[in-house]
Amino acid sequence: MPEIFIDNIRYEFEGKPKVLQFMLDQGLDHPFFCYHPSLSIPANCRQCYVEAGTPVMNRETNDWELDENGERVIRYFPKLMTSCSLEATDGMVIKTHRTSELVKRGHKDVLEFILMNHPLDCPICDQAGECPLQIQTYKYGPEGSRFEHKKVHKPKRIKLGPRVILDAERCINCTRCVRFTDEISKTHQLTIISRGDKNYPAVAPGTEFDDPYSLNTVDICPVGALTSADFRFKARVWEMNQTPSIDITNGKGCNTDVWVRNNLVLRITPRYNPDVNDHWMPDIGREDYRRMNENRISRPDLKLDGNKIKSSWSNAEMTFAETISNAKPEEFLVLGSAFSSLEDNFTLQKFFKSRGIENISFVTNIQKGSGDGFLMDDDQYPNTNGCRMLGFEELSPATFKKKVSGGKYKVIISLEDDLLGREVIDTTDLNSAFFVYFGSNNNKTSEAADLVIPISNSVETPSTYINVDGRCQRTVPAKETIYTNRKLNLEMSVGRLDRYGTKFDNWVSDRNRVDCIPGWEFLERVALLDNSNFGYETSEDIIHEIAHTNSNFSGVSYEAMDEQLGVQLKVTKETKEKTA
Amino acid sequence: MSQKYEFTKEELAEIEKIKAKYPDKKPPVMPVLWLAQNKFGHVEPEVQHLVAKTLDLPPAHVYGVVTFYTQYYGERKGKYVLDVCTTLTCQVCGGYEILHHLEEKLGIKAGETTEDGLFSIQSVECLGACGYAPMMQITNGVYCNHLTKEKVDKIIDDLRAGKLPEYENMPFYQHGDPEPSKS
Numbered sequence: 001m002p003e004i005f006i007d008n009i010r011y012e013f014e015g016k017p018k019v020l021q022f023m024l025d026q027g028l029d030h031p032f033f034c035y036h037p038s039l040s041i042p043a044n045c046r047q048c049y050v051e052a053g054t055p056v057m058n059r060e061t062n063d064w065e066l067d068e069n070g071e072r073v074i075r076y077f078p079k080l081m082t083s084c085s086l087e088a089t090d091g092m093v094i095k096t097h098r099t100s101e102l103v104k105r106g107h108k109d110v111l112e113f114i115l116m117n118h119p120l121d122c123p124i125c126d127q128a129g130e131c132p133l134q135i136q137t138y139k140y141g142p143e144g145s146r147f148e149h150k151k152v153h154k155p156k157r158i159k160l161g162p163r164v165i166l167d168a169e170r171c172i173n174c175t176r177c178v179r180f181t182d183e184i185s186k187t188h189q190l191t192i193i194s195r196g197d198k199n200y201p202a203v204a205p206g207t208e209f210d211d212p213y214s215l216n217t218v219d220i221c222p223v224g225a226l227t228s229a230d231f232r233f234k235a236r237v238w239e240m241n242q243t244p245s246i247d248i249t250n251g252k253g254c255n256t257d258v259w260v261r262n263n264l265v266l267r268i269t270p271r272y273n274p275d276v277n278d279h280w281m282p283d284i285g286r287e288d289y290r291r292m293n294e295n296r297i298s299r300p301d302l303k304l305d306g307n308k309i310k311s312s313w314s315n316a317e318m319t320f321a322e323t324i325s326n327a328k329p330e331e332f333l334v335l336g337s338a339f340s341s342l343e344d345n346f347t348l349q350k351f352f353k354s355r356g357i358e359n360i361s362f363v364t365n366i367q368k369g370s371g372d373g374f375l376m377d378d379d380q381y382p383n384t385n386g387c388r389m390l391g392f393e394e395l396s397p398a399t400f401k402k403k404v405s406g407g408k409y410k411v412i413i414s415l416e417d418d419l420l421g422r423e424v425i426d427t428t429d430l431n432s433a434f435f436v437y438f439g440s441n442n443n444k445t446s447e448a449a450d451l452v453i454p455i456s457n458s459v460e461t462p463s464t465y466i467n468v469d470g471r472c473q474r475t476v477p478a479k480e481t482i483y484t485n486r487k488l489n490l491e492m493s494v495g496r497l498d499r500y501g502t503k504f505d506n507w508v509s510d511r512n513r514v515d516c517i518p519g520w521e522f523l524e525r526v527a528l529l530d531n532s533n534f535g536y537e538t539s540e541d542i543i544h545e546i547a548h549t550n551s552n553f554s555g556v557s558y559e560a561m562d563e564q565l566g567v568q569l570k571v572t573k574e575t576k577e578k579t580a
Numbered sequence: 581m582s583q584k585y586e587f588t589k590e591e592l593a594e595i596e597k598i599k600a601k602y603p604d605k606k607p608p609v610m611p612v613l614w615l616a617q618n619k620f621g622h623v624e625p626e627v628q629h630l631v632a633k634t635l636d637l638p639p640a641h642v643y644g645v646v647t648f649y650t651q652y653y654g655e656r657k658g659k660y661v662l663d664v665c666t667t668l669t670c671q672v673c674g675g676y677e678i679l680h681h682l683e684e685k686l687g688i689k690a691g692e693t694t695e696d697g698l699f700s701i702q703s704v705e706c707l708g709a710c711g712y713a714p715m716m717q718i719t720n721g722v723y724c725n726h727l728t729k730e731k732v733d734k735i736i737d738d739l740r741a742g743k744l745p746e747y748e749n750m751p752f753y754q755h756g757d758p759e760p761s762k763s
Contacts, residue, residue: 188638193647196705204632204639205625 002090007099013088020048020083023096030096031107031136033114033222034174035084038279039183045114045174047136049080049106051095064091080106097140104140111141117152117197118223119169127224129237133172152197160190160202161209163229163283164218168200171225177201177217184280185213185374201225212376215283219269230286231267235259241495243478244271246465247285248339248458251379253467254281255565258289258459258478261497263512265289265459265479273565276471282376292459292479295442298515301452308447317522319451321529323434327410329356333403333433336362336392337415338381340519341463342472343542344415344438344455345383345390347520347534352413354532361393363400363417363424377468381417385571386466389552397424407432415519416455420444438519454516456481461518462491462539462558470571472553474543474561482513585620585630595634608635609645613652622653650704651720658693658700660739663717666703669710678714678727679703685736698740712748722747 001012006023013022021037023030033045053076056065065073074093080103083094097104115137122128154168178190178201189209193202203209218226240259247254247268254277259267268289270281300316301308311319324332334352336345349360364384371378388394395403404412404425412430416439419425427448437449440457458465460481464474477484477492486492501508520542527533536542540558547556552569560567587595598611612631617623623631623646632639646652650663664670664679679690682701686694690703709715712725722745724735735745 189640191638191640191644193644195648202640202643204628204643206629207639 002088004088004090004092004094006094007096017088018084019050019052019081019086019088019092019094022088023083023094028096029139030083031111031140032084033132033136033172034176036176036179036220036279039176039179039220041085042175042179043082043085045172046082046110047107047114048083049103049110050083050086051100051103052077052081052083052086053093054089055091055093107140108142111137112145112147114172115141115145116147117169118172119151121170125170125224126227126232127170127221131224132222154198154200158202159208159229160226161211161214164209164214165227165229165232166201167225167227170223171200172223173199173201174222175201176220176222177226180213180217180220181211184216185211187211190217212282212284212372213280213374215286216270216280220279228267228286235261235266239495239497240266241478241493241498243459243476243493245459245475245478246382246463246473247281247288248382248463248465249285249288249380250282250375251377251382251384251468252277252375253382253465253471253473254285254375255473256281256285258292260459260478261495262509263480265292275565275568276467276469276473277375280375284376291441292457293512296514296516297439297442297446297452297454300454301446301449303450313517313525316451316453317526317529320436320453320522321526323411323436323451324355324413331408331410332357333409333412334360335412335414335417336360336387336390337417338362338364338379338384338387339417340383340415340438341458341461341465341539342383342386342390342546343462343464343539344519345387345392346542346546347523347536348413348415349390349392350534351523351527354527359393360390361395361400361403362387363395363397363419365397365417365422379468382465382467385468385470385569386464386472389466389569390550397422401425401429405429409433412436414438414445416440418443418445420448438522440514440516453519453522454514455519455522456514456516460484460514460516464539464543464556464561466569470569471566472556472561472569473566474558480513481517482515483517585616585627587616587619587630587634591615591619592634599635605635605637606641609637609642613642613646617652622656624655628654650702656693659698659719661700661702661719663702663704663707663720664690665705665707665709665713665715665717667706669706670713670715673713674727675714678716678729678732681729681732682736685733699736718744724748 004011004013011026020030020032020035030048032048034042035048053074055072056075058065067073095103097107122134128134156167156169158166160166173192175192178192181187181190189203189211190201192199215228218228240261242257242259245256245258247256255271255273257269257271258265268286270277270279272279300311300313302311302319334357336348365380366378367380368378401424410433412433413436421444430448435449436451437446438453438455439446440455446452458475459478461477462474464472466472480486486494486498497508503510518539520536524533524536543556543558546553556567595612599608602608612635613623616627616631620627628642628646629639632642646654662682664675664682666675666679683689686699688694688701690701693700707717709723709725714727715723715725716727717723724745725748738745
């Protein structure tokens with residue numbers, strides 16, 4: 001196997017890796033700015049310098065040439081090489097800053113050049129704390145600047161598009177954003193204009209950066225030049241905690257991180273998953289943080305004589321139990337939801353199966369033609385495949401409307417799905433029935449419901465979703481409800497503010513916690529009233545049971561999903577046909 | 581957007597010829613921008629969009645090219661564009677003095693155009709005439725070499741009278757040689 005020597009340590013490699021990527025894969029730290037594993041390699045920042053040499057081949061003996069000590073003779077490249085664009089070859093010798101003073105000096109001098117016109121506004125810059133330039137200057141940079149002249153001034157606060165704002169002075173012209181629009185989103189909207197020390201990225205005059213993936217450029221910007229119009233100046237990075245999650249605004253199920261401060265989700269960023277979304281996610285998924293924070297249902301709502309009142313949990317449980325015991329099985333319409341998690345859907349199915357109701361249906365939300373074949377799918381709901389695999393009856397909005405109108409159902413029970421908001425049905429369809437709605441946000445459907453059960457959303461309880469390609473992925477709780485506690489639930493991440501703040505500090509808030517429980521927990525509690533409960537204590541118990549009782553889900557567990565970035569399930573022929 | 585500006589059939593045929601010279605889509609952008617600038621006198625954003633549409637390229641790319649080269653006029657300029665070189669050699673030999681003299685004389689700053697629309701001044705990078713520093717170029721054409729304030733004054737007066745300076749024959753000579761006679 002070909003070998004490469006990095007800082008006098010031998011490594012073996014396969015294929016034709018680039019030296020920088022190979023070093024990063026080995027866990028060796030090396031500075032770089034313009035390189036990105038998913039983009040082309042322009043080698044324009046010059047930060048990833050190494051000393052590189054190849055052994056000299058004796059053409060006669062066809063063997064390495066040796067010196068008097070029996071060591072291989074190494075012929076070094078005359079100048080420092082950019083490791084990002086340097087392909088590893090057999091026997092190559094690499095010296096990094098760890099062993100070479102020259103490379104150390106090179107890194108320092110390149111940084112001095114990059115910083116020459118870079119403003120010193122880290123204290124007010126959004127990128128501070130997660131800024132490669134800041135980190136690498138700290139690690140490899142010069143201690144001071146020798147530049148005594150006025151820095152070049154460029155435009156600030158340019159609104160490139162509806163979601164992205166540019167501060168041209170901070171830009172180091174790595175062209176990651178330009179390459180992103182050229183190679184990944186293929187809208188070609190950005191370019192670098194002008195030249196020399198005056199250049200910065202821009203859109204063509206008369207156009208705007210309205211790329212549906214535009215916010216990815218903010219993520220890959222190695223400095224604070226591109227910032228999100230929505231998130232800028234909202235929080236310092238170190239005040240938030242970061243939790244892995246799944247984007248549920250779309251059937252694709254992009255892997256995300258949610259960033260939480262004081263129990264408010266402040267931003268959503270993509271998380272690397274080579275099998276689903278690589279490093280990217282659509283802008284629309286990042287808007288979803290509002291749904292997680294705002295307009296939440298807290299405490300159960302009950303309709304009494306047409307007036308909504310807040311009810312206690314025990315009252316809600318009793319009302320629910322009474323309602324279902326007063327109706328005959330054929331008078332029930334039980335709706336799962338492709339918007340809700342596998343846990344909730346499965347418990348709903350199990351709950352009603354034990355009460356003689358086998359048929360559970362769900363209403364699809366597939367907008368034909370709205371997908372782009374990349375990270376936005378026609379399917380607007382994250383768990384359509386999950387519902388199919390559980391064996392729910394799939395109803396198109398039109399068939400459902402036909403089914404529900406006519407008033408033959410006395411009791412309608414629905415997991416979170418804004419049927420009225422997306423105009424599948426209207427209030428007249430529900431008039432004759434007692435409508436129970438499990439939801440986490442106030443909407444038209446919750447307004448029309450007779451009993452509203454507030455349930456935890458995907459960032460408050462572990463939720464599993466199966467995306468359009470059959471990948472089973474789960475979220476991790478990031479946001480506390482009034483019944484959960486970050487410091488007691490070891491799965492939740494604890495940030496600096498959570499750890500050291502107290503609710504008596506004026507920068508920590510104990511508010512923003514919603515009075516809600518997971519949907520499955522409510523059903524478990526109702527079942528407990530007549531001692532027919534299932535014994536679920538955590539959502540993990542449910543997934544364990546699904547995996548062991550339904551062959552569609554064999555191999556699924558939280559550990560497997562966490563370790564392998566989701567579990568790939570077989571999409572059965574049935575489900576595939578239906579999707580097509 | 582490109583309603584106001586159109587290429588004629590003959591020009592489009594010319595563009596097809598230019599395109600045939602190159603294997604890729606991107607290279608023709610420069611000659612086609614020249615063609616457009618010669619026709620319209622500038623390559624304002626609307627013309628850039630026309631060029632982008634004609635060559636089926638992203639407008640952002642055309643914009644990048646236009647802003648990179650000072651020879652393309654991304655906005656309307658005066659009749660005479662005075663490109664004063666201020667890169668190292670000219671700078672050392674007094675390029676900035678010439679530039680500031682021009683600015684004072686015409687009452688405008690580099691990058692601006694006089695009110696009568698006759699002159700624009702640009703401070704540009706090296707034009708490859710370091711041997712004749714300081715120098716300037718007039719409207720992407722005539723090079724005026726070995727500039728002095730007096731020579732600049734004369735050039736401006738001539739231009740006002742509608743007379744472009746002639747190309748100068750600049751033989752190579754070294755320090756110590758007798759100065760070549762001014763043509």
